[in-house]
Each structure stands twice: as structure tokens, then as C-alpha cells.
Amino acid sequence: MSVSAYTGVIPPVVTPFNEDFSIDRESLATQVRRMIDAGVDGLFALGSSAEVAFLTRENRRAVIETIVKAADGKVPVLVGVIDTTTLRVAEHVADAVELGASGLVATAPFYVRTHPNEILNHFRLIHEMAPELPLYLYQIPVSVHVTVSDDLILQLAEEGVIAGLKDSSGLDGATRALIEKRNARNLTNFKVLTGSETTVDLNYFFGADGVVPGLGNVDPAGYVRLAAACTAGDWDAARAEQQRLNKLFQIVFVGDGARMGGSSAGLGGFKAALQHLGVFTSGRMAPPHVALNDEELATIHSIVDQADLN
Amino acid sequence: MSVSAYTGVIPPVVTPFNEDFSIDRESLATQVRRMIDAGVDGLFALGSSAEVAFLTRENRRAVIETIVKAADGKVPVLVGVIDTTTLRVAEHVADAVELGASGLVATAPFYVRTHPNEILNHFRLIHEMAPELPLYLYQIPVSVHVTVSDDLILQLAEEGVIAGLKDSSGLDGATRALIEKRNARNLTNFKVLTGSETTVDLNYFFGADGVVPGLGNVDPAGYVRLAAACTAGDWDAARAEQQRLNKLFQIVFVGDGARMGGSSAGLGGFKAALQHLGVFTSGRMAPPHVALNDEELATIHSIVDQADLN
Amino acid sequence: MSVSAYTGVIPPVVTPFNEDFSIDRESLATQVRRMIDAGVDGLFALGSSAEVAFLTRENRRAVIETIVKAADGKVPVLVGVIDTTTLRVAEHVADAVELGASGLVATAPFYVRTHPNEILNHFRLIHEMAPELPLYLYQIPVSVHVTVSDDLILQLAEEGVIAGLKDSSGLDGATRALIEKRNARNLTNFKVLTGSETTVDLNYFFGADGVVPGLGNVDPAGYVRLAAACTAGDWDAARAEQQRLNKLFQIVFVGDGARMGGSSAGLGGFKAALQHLGVFTSGRMAPPHVALNDEELATIHSIVDQADLN
């Protein structure tokens, strides 16, 4: 039988860097405590928002270590074991298990082109490496350039290989269709977390079990309130909270697309906000990211100031 | 000033595995000596055909070590430093330099979405890590899901950041256009190697400087003859050799696409051929690859037998 | 100033054929009256669900004529003027105006690759052809292979060129973001209709003004009830109705993907249901569609029977 998956508000923790791109453990621990104080249900270490694809193995270990220690058993810590293929993922699984992960999050293979049978192999092998930890399939086509089909997801769920889905497809209608199939096949033990921070109300409305909001780094309390309103079925309150958060979310679009990519603008926005809030000492991003300029930073600060965080 | 790039026939060496997926160093060394004996101009370690995306750092170090040792200074050994982003690539660069690489081959970042400015940053930073080694830009959109533009390539060439291109775009017309622009801008020091093993004659015809043929693992002598005919301007001989090789290339299409992906079929074909030829002791591929079945292996053996290798 | 756009439940009318692929005007009129009796707010003639891309100009004229006549002024009739480029669209606009259309629906150009400036030109020219009719931009990337950006849509809205959007992007989160921008720019006169029949409750929840549901051909009363519940803010009732409709929507997935494309399966499902309900005399689709087989038809009939239509 499959182990149980964690649900609720589980933000993907953003990674602060020192000047030499080692992990700024102090800022990271501060941020972890701040999010736990705000009432989040769990933390997701080493997701895409953590710049996982920019981190060496040593960096990744430092991140897990710091987050697990700062979380201090108060909330579960899911760990991303994200790499191109199975043998490389295996190293990250070993690290995560050794360092106290509460669950694992893995994508389909990338760089290589894969057949559904190979994706099945991949997840089955990962599950065998750590059968005691709930494994989430991380659906993120924008990064891995493949969409794992509903049929394959539900097959892995039925086999007890995966306990949950972290869905960053951005296709809420497709997520709803998956949830309806899940329910029809009586697999409600299989949990669905959305990664779409601007449609959390919708996702709860049609049956999702939680959210992994990058913006939850900036306003964790907002997402906790939002999830509470959803759980209570108070959709008007949920929508109002969501709309407030969606205004704050504009910080990820400030970076000029003529000068930088979406990752620089998005993570840059999160990090600039966290520095502005006094949580991080720097908004530094790993290379080859492009930094935000002063004008962009000022715009982001202004959006944060207007967001009525508390 | 930029260091000089290597040219000619530089096959990407396929990686044999032991049962535990450690590197089968003996088979690998045998294969290296076999290719050098056949007259190749260089070797490319840790390319896509080497299952680089399936290899841990330790595995990659073992591959470099084995190839450099077996090559014994007779031909240069280019080393793929392929990973998602700059800091992770840096580790591979350090390993390659330490272990005696003659040149480096790097792709654009992947998993993350990048702006051209970020791609520029990436290659400039890699070049700074090892300015004494010629750096090749590895154009492989099928894996990294971005095509580096001609303008950006030639800018990096003019800056002396990259010394060559390893072009696996599969777009011969586009490669020709790039070469024509290179020539017009008097950048002929910048070398272009095609990765398209079925159109080598064409690529030489329009000005390419060499080839990195995966199929050169199976028939290195064929590619050496082919390049020689091209260099001599004997296009009829070149075409005849190319057509013979293209028949042999059918081994990569034997694996059933209903059961496996292109990587399993393609690398499976190369490895099955090398085992059949007595070079490798096994055709094993890294997980999550799917293995060829007996019928498929028999077909591949038969194609190899008919190919008139010598 | 822009003319006003129609809102509410506006199903895209499916087109029944005679044996020679002329329009079965009688079935079509029956279906129009049936949907009006069910309480729809308008009708959309010659959308993708109408097989508009399979219809000759003569066929299209027959469709408009029949629908306008059967609608008898009781509800507005929007008409799709869908073709590759401006001059060809112009013919359809002339036909639509002549035959009594209440509004026009046009896509971005297709077959040809276009720049945003060319898309702007296209819609401005179409609007000039019939300034008295509200023009809807039909966002349908799956067909035209371009996504018109929010900026361009809102620019056209501000200019008074387009009065509404028919959004078949399938990206509800993106639709919400557009609506939030529209509201922030005080352009609420610009109306957004979703084409996503399985997420109508969500779309109303975040501010959409209506829906163009293909499935509304089969169960128009269901969509009318759904929209009413949404308008009343009774989200529990809306969700229950939506979930019932989503079960019925499974008829579009019955056709075997190994034998036919999504258009054959989807339109085939709608037409088979309409024949089963006695509205159409045939489920015939235009060539080169592939027909459903008896087993598939039986499955569709069974789904319809269980859907509790009334």
C-alpha cells in the first residue's frame, strides 16, 4: 500500500545565496520559520522556485539540511529530487533520505526523449529507492517538455508508486478532468496539489487537495487564509483573497522580457520582495540569470508595499 | 584570441555499462583503441550518444579517465560538460580539466527557460573557467528545446568564447546558412562539426569542418573514408560511402516505437551492434531505457552483417 | 464607440449534413428551435464545432440563412467569418451581413505566419467592413497556431475594434489574468466568453460574461441552468450541474484515437448524441472525417441515456 501524501499549503522554498553562490543558511532558516509561523502545512525544498536546476549536489544538500533543521519537525519537508534520469535522481533520493525528507517530488526524465514505458520505469525505480516516503509526480511540461498522461498518472497511483501529484501544467481544466477521473476510480487517497498560485480558489473548488505556491514565499499568510476559506466553502472570501494575491503576483512580470527570461523575472521578483521584506539579505540569483535593475526593483517594492501583507 | 578547434571525424563515444551500471572500462578502452586504429581525428566523450544525461558525476569521471588513458595522446579528446545550468556545468569543467580533456562541449541551459542574454552569460562563464581549452557550442534543440541563433553563435565566436559548433539541429540548410555567414564575416577560424551522420557528404560539400557521427562507433573506418573522399572533392565516392553508411544507420530504427522511445531504439541499436562485433560485452543501457527484444536484436545483427564492415 | 457584445449561453451550432454534404436545413432548424426553447441567450453559427473549416462558401451561406430564419429574431445569431486571411474573410463578412448576422467572430490569420502588427491590421480591417456589428476575437491556438497576446486583445478592445473574446485557449488561468487586466483598465464593456465547456462555473466565478459550449448542442438546458446558478452566486449548485455535464462530455472521447483524430471523435460524439436524441437524422461528418463505429455509437448512446437530459 501507498504511504499517505501531505496536503494543504506547501510553498516551494526559494533559495537565498551568499556572494559565492553557497547557500545563505541564515536567511533560508529565517524564511522557513517565517512560513511556519504563518501557518503553512508543509514546505517543498528544491522545487523549480528553489532554482533546483541551478544547484550543485553540495548546494542541494545544504538546502535540505537547513530547511529540515529550521522546520524542526513542525511541518513535513518534501524534497525535490529533480534530475535528468534515474541514476542521477538516485543520488538525490539518497541525500534526501539521509537528511530527513518527509516526502519526494520527481519529474519525468528530461533532456532525453522518453516513451511512456520509460516514464513508468523511472517512477517505479524511484519509488523502490525509498518506499517509505510519499512520492509526488511533478508535472511540469514547461521544463521537461513532456506531459505525463492522466492514464499513466492514475496507473502509477493505483500501483502505489506515487502518492500525489504536484501539478504545474497551468491547465486547470485538465487538472479538474484528472481529479474527476481519480474520483470515479475511487483513488481519492491519491492527492493533487496545484502549482498555479493564481487559481488556488478554483483548484480547491473542483477538488484539489492543496497548493504549492511560489508566491507563498512572499505572502504565506495570504495562502493560509485562502486555503482556509476554500476549505470552509466560503468562496466569496476565497476569491477576494485570491484577487489580492493576484495583484501581488504582478511582481513576477516586472523584469523586462527584452532583457531577461521568465525565470530571471519571476525568481528575481520573489527574491527582491523577500529582500525588501527583510527576510533575505540579497536578491542574488544563480548564473546565468540576469539581475533586475533599480527601476524594476522599485516597481516590485511598490507592489509589495501596496499588498497589505501582515 | 581563441584557441583552435579540432576538426575531422570525431565520433561521440558510446558508454558501455557493467551490470551495476558502473562503467565497463575495458570495453570502453577497446572501443577507443578500435576507433583510433580506424583513423579517427578525435574522440568526443560524454555526448548525448554517451548517455551523458544518464551518468552520475562519478560515472562521468570514469568515462573521461578511461578514454583519455586509452587515447594515450594519439588523438584529442573533447569532453561534454552537459548539465542544466552554469554552476553544475562548472563541476564538469573542473573534472574535465583535471582529467586531461583537449576541449569542451556545452549546450545551452535546459529545464529552465532562458533569454539569449542568459545563454551569452552561460557560455562566457564556461569559457572563463577553462580559457585554454577550445569550447564548442552544442546545438541540440531536441534535448534543450532552444535553438541558439546564428547571430548569437557568431557573436560568441567573434568574442573568442567559442571555437566551434557541434551542430545536432538536423537542419542542414540552416547549417549551410550559418557557414555562409561565418565565411562572409571572415570567421573561418570558427569550426563547424555536424552531428548528422547521414548527410556528412553534404555538410563537407557546403563547408563544414568535420563530423561527430554516433554511427562512427559502429563503422569508424567508413566515416574516415567518407571524410577523406569529401576532402579530396571526390563527391561520387563520398556519396557512395554515405549511402552505404545510411543503410547501416537503419539499426537505430529497429526498436519498436510502440514500446520504447527514440533513445532506447537508437542507443540500443549502436550498443547491440558493438556487442555483435565483439567490442562490448553487453548492450545494456542506463535506466529508464527499455531493452531491445530478441527479434529486434536479430534484425540489427543482420543489418550489421550486411554492411560490409572492415 | 464600440457596439455592445452579447453575453450568456451562446452554443456553437453543430451542422447536420445530407448525404451529398449539402446542409440538412430541417434538422438544423429543429436544433435551433430546441436550443432557443431551452433558454439559450444566443447562437453561434459557423464555429469550429460547426465544421466551419469543412464548409464551402455556399454551405456556409445555407447555414447562416437557416439559423437566422429559425432563430426568428428571438436570440442574436453570431456568425463565424473564419478563413485564412483578410480578403477571404471579407467575403464571409459580406455574406454574414447580407444574411442577417447579429455579430461576427473572427480568428487570427492562419496557414500564414503573422506578426502581431499583421494581426492588428487583420482585425481592424474586418471591423471596418461591418462597424455596426460587434466583433469577437476567436482565440483558438489549437487551430490557428498563434495565441493573440493580452496586450493586443486589450488594445483592440480599447480601439473599439473588438467588442468581445471567444476564448478557446483552454487556459482558464490565463483567461482569468486577462479578465483581471480588463477590469483594472476599466474595459468591462469588453466581454469574455469561454469556449471551455467543462469549466464554465470557474469562468463565471472569476468574471467571464458567458460561454460558447459545444456540448450545449446536446444539453442546452443544462448550460442554461448552470449559467443561472453562476449568476445567482450559488456555486454549489453550479458545480453540481457542471459535474453532471462533465460526465456527459465523455461522449467526445469515445472515438478511438488509434483510428481517428480529435475532431472526428468530438464532433462525431456530438452528432451521434443529436441523432440518438432524434434531433438530427444522421451523424454524418464532412470528409475527411472518420466515422464512429457501432460499438462507439452504443457507448455514446449509453452515456447520453444516463445523463438525465430533460
Added chain:
Amino acid sequence: MSVSAYTGVIPPVVTPFNEDFSIDRESLATQVRRMIDAGVDGLFALGSSAEVAFLTRENRRAVIETIVKAADGKVPVLVGVIDTTTLRVAEHVADAVELGASGLVATAPFYVRTHPNEILNHFRLIHEMAPELPLYLYQIPVSVHVTVSDDLILQLAEEGVIAGLKDSSGLDGATRALIEKRNARNLTNFKVLTGSETTVDLNYFFGADGVVPGLGNVDPAGYVRLAAACTAGDWDAARAEQQRLNKLFQIVFVGDGARMGGSSAGLGGFKAALQHLGVFTSGRMAPPHVALNDEELATIHSIVDQADLN
């Protein structure tokens, strides 16, 4: 049995417009006679370079009529019957047959998503409409967003449904692979024309039977010489001619991509050159194309002047 396909240099004739976007028949006839005088083997009316997707049915008829009349039986006139689906194509086939076409050129369906079975249906039905005319399959994924597979092409060739291929895939390596399969299956009666005007030498080298060069509108004599050199096996002369033409081809890249799409720049370049050469009285393009500006026109004129046309 299949009818024979035409081969050799068969330029796609560019369409000149009067101010009201009716066809400028005089310029068109002049251009036809000019190309025939230059020695072309045939003409292709209503291809993508003819702005076929911008032409009403009446416009298309005028183009066919004018070209057939001006060609005066001296060379065959292939006619593009390009539209979304079968019934709409049928109208163009009827027009083409009535107006004296020597052969037909059809794409896979577009706007609609199709299964291979539906593509098979489509071409079989088109062939039945005019079995006496050779039918070419027009492979143009950039426009129709589907690539017809080699297996399907060769099946249609074996059935006698299609007599040739007009290949605008831009993938010369894939074209070579198709030709090698064709030869292996003894289907050499099935003819392959490339639409890649910058790699004609390569295509002849690996077995193509002809070329449909848009640039042949500007320099038909160049392509005639190029094809003659290829046929004679004089590859050095062929390459030199090709390289000269490739410099001239730069006219299609002059239009600024920040202001217009590839069609405006490319067709704009051809038309500006033809006006500069005194063949067309205007470089006008159909809406919603964006016009080249004076600076761009001057650059194009200069490239043409340097191209040593005669």
C-alpha cells in the same frame, strides 16, 4: 496506374496585385513569359509564394487563367488547390481542371487536427476528383502544422494516388531519407521536388527530381543553370551557382522582424525585386501584410543589382 509527374525547375509564380487587390494580369503574364524564356521546366501557380492563402476563389481563377494562357502550352502549369479540408479543396480542383491545369498540388488539411487516416482519406478523395492529373503532396509543416510521414507518403505513392512530393519541410536530411526509402521500394516513378531554394545542389546530389524555388521568380536563369550543372554532375559549378543565388536570397531577410512577419519580409523581398527589375508595376502584398519601408527597399535593390542577373 499513376500519371507521370513533372520534374525540373518549376518556380512558384508570385502574384502581382492591382490597387484593389484584383490580379494584375499583365504583370503576371510578363513574368510567366520571362520565366519560360529563361528555360524553366514548368510553373507552379497558387503556391504559398503566390499568396494563395490570401486569394479569394475569384482571384485564384484569374491567376490560373492568366498563367495557363501566358504559358501557352510551352510548359506544364501545376496548380495549388490549397484549402482547409476536402470539400473546399474540391472547388479549387474543379476550377483548376476547367482552366487547364497540368497537375495539382495539395496540402494536408489544416485548421483542423487530423489523424493519418484522415490525411489518407483527403488525398484519395482529391485524386478521385481528377485522376487524369498528377497530384503532388505539398509537405509544408510551417503552414499546416503537421508533417506527413514517409510511410504515409509512400503508401499514397504505391496506391497511385500521388505522383510526386513538393517538399517544403526544410529538412534536407529527412528528404534524403525519404528518397532512399523510395529507391529501396522501387518507386522511382514517384518524383520529389524540393522547395528549399538554398540547397538545390544538395537535393539533386542525393536524388531529388527537381525544385520549386520561390527565388526562381527573381532569377529563373540562375536556377536553370544550377539544375543543368547538377544534372551534368558538375558539382563544383552547381555549388558556385547555388552560392551566388544564396547571396541573392538575402532579399527575404531585409524586412525588419520587429515590425513584420516572415511572409511580409519574404514575399515583400521577391516583389520588391520584381518591381525593381521592371517586371511588376508594384510590390503590393495582400492584407494583412505589412509593407517594406524605403530603406528596406533600397537594401533589396542593392542586393539585386549586385547579383549579376542576366
